[in-house]
Amino acid sequence: MPARRLADQFESLEKQEHAAKFGLWVFLASEILLFAALFGLYTAYRLMYPAEFARAAGHNNVAIGTINTLILITSSATVALALWAVRGGLKRLASGLVLFSIGCGVLFLILKGVEYNQHFQAGIFPGEAYRNAELTGHGAELFFNLYYLITGLHAIHVIVGLVVLCWLAEGSLRGRFGPGNQARFELGTLYWHLVDIVWIFVWPLLYLLRE
């Protein structure tokens, strides 16, 4: 395990790690604000078109949405457990748990793809291409535009999170992380939890609040 290096500008490793964590939290706060803008649009348009939004949300596949929620919650738990394993020096368990979480993320994206495909079959496309005959009106189109924006942006975050998890898995397989040397591993897990938190709000807004 390589020794933790202290950069010139810090007095101690503890301060260095605190600064790194603080910086990552500020980044996560900016991500929260990014999604909040989209949730704000959702709030505004839902207040303008309550009935059409409820009807359009009823078209989404609650089963897929719920399974995806459980998948992300579970992967969040296994990533938290992986950090616990790194702290306890259980390297193989840690890499196993991260690999399991990666599997969860991939499964999430596959199910998202299945759902997108169902929407495309029904003629629900974003923007001008929208041509569903049953759910007509501005409200329904706005709902599905927001649906594609929010889930699309979230899916991009899932992909980035998977890249981070791959880096964590590689690092823990090669023994780069261990007890007392888990600061970077912890930063990686924080990003994955953020992806989970965003979905926790996406799920009721796009799937549950239906007619």
Next chain:
Amino acid sequence: MARTEAAARHRWTHYLVVWLALVGLTALSLLLSFAHLGSLDTALSLLIAAAKSTIVLLFFMHLIEERFTVRMVPVLALAYVALLLALMATDVLGRRTFPRAPVPLDEPGEEGDAGRAAARGADRHGVSGRHADGGREREGGL
């Protein structure tokens, strides 16, 4: 360092309990959505989502063991989100639009003038149709 070492002392069951709580809340939210409680639906599902994300923040992201400076960041972010959502909702709910004249027609000919005159008539007499229609007939007659 004391704080992170405190985290390492948790047993793995600690995370199992947190996971079970999250799954339980998810199931509760799903069942409530099938009950269709009307206006309570939105409030309850968002309340459960807030509870779930707080659990993730505190126990999976270990915010409960963090220093004040780190804890302050998400709290501030959430305050800004609350401000943004509240002001957007106030705007949409409290917006007053004045009755507007009909959109002018493509050709600014006789018809367009008649339309605008009818709209002026509607403004003068209130929107209850009869007077406005009368106005349109008079203008059309010219």
